[in-house]
Amino acid sequence: MSNTSVGVVGVGSIGSMVLWQLAKKGYDVTGFEQFGLAHDRSAAGGESRMFRTAYMEGPEYVPLLKKSKLLWKELEDETGFDLLTLNGGLMIGPKSTTRIDNVIQSIKDFDIDAEILDAQQGKIRYPQHQLNPEDVMILDKEAGYIRPELAVFAAAERAVALGAHLYLHTMVDGIEEVSDKVRVTANGKTFEFDQVIVTAGPWTTKIFPELQENLKPRKIVMTWYPTHHLANYKPDVFPVFARTTDEIQFFGIPTLEGSMIKIGSVDTFGEVDPDTIHRDVHLSKLAKINDAVKNYFPELKSDPTRISVHMDGYTTDEHAVVGAVPGLKNTFIMGGYSGHGFKLAPVMGQIGSELIDKGGASFDISHLNPGRFMGMNKTI
């Protein structure tokens, strides 16, 4: 075991993977989680997450996603759980929009296994979707879905089996660098570590208030719709999808529990305080996503049978904040994943461990540099 001790504040989507990767490397690592393990009150709840590699958010993510795919498999092999199912993913939208251009660029630059269908071909192959004549449908064969609660559980339990310490129902209320150590207070006790990584998701700005202008916790609402045609929405015939239209950006996942289909909007429902978030949703707020279901999925009922409320931390440029905290020696931040961080969680675990190993990552993560929002040199 390494003599370096590391504290991980927040054992959710990213923190559980950081814990796993650090424990694997033999660090003396301790995780703190304010709720129970794999709870669904924050960014890891809601049954499923999309995994895709031909990336609408920009080709710079593809190397991270390719590594993440390998690490998902590694975590499955180490724990025996099925976490990532690659049943394919459809990226749908009008030609020549930034998001579709990014997908095509990702495929070209990184040789992703994919097929590009025009609207006519798409209608024949995937008749569940109502397409517009100007739409293209790109099948990313390296896409699929992840089970988020199970993934957090698997990574944290694996970390503990490898020697990590885990304090559940333990809220960290102070982090302070004292000489060469980082002092953490939690549930009235004080701990000292050589280094600390903060993976607090929507609570990140409670720990780093200077980020408040550029990182905001936002409410996300998920919706599930029923149909008389369930067989057409099973994973083997209905790939996950992400779609851009003039009115809305939305996504969907096949039926996993066998009674309804998750289709959600990427729109958030405003800024919230993560400690006092209201989990009720007024039906009028669902009009846009219900309309999208009505317009683009003729076989689905457009009134959801299940609604659930979650959160994520969103930055102003919708890229996360990953690296050393400017002005501090031994404290790192990994937060603000802006609604698209789950698929990256294992590679972020590796990057967290590399920050501890050598203060930097073996991937190009310059677009995630905390210095753009924090410290003396912030640019936005």
Ligand SMILES: Cc1cc2nc3c(=O)[nH]c(=O)nc-3n(C[C@H](O)[C@H](O)[C@H](O)COP(=O)(O)OP(=O)(O)OC[C@H]3O[C@@H](n4cnc5c(N)ncnc54)[C@H](O)[C@@H]3O)c2cc1C
């Ligand atoms: C409904 C929904 C759907 C999404 N869909 C997708 C998708 O399809 N694909 C995708 O890639 N991404 C998706 N995302 C985004 C992705 O889930 C998030 O970006 C990612 O989970 C963020 O992880 P995190 O570790 O930063 O936050 P979290 O998972 O919320 O983890 C933070 C943890 O820190 C704990 N914590 C905070 N403060 C303290 C403290 N002081 N002391 C102790 N513990 C603390 C919290 O309790 C929490 O467990 C979605 C997000 C949501 C909410």
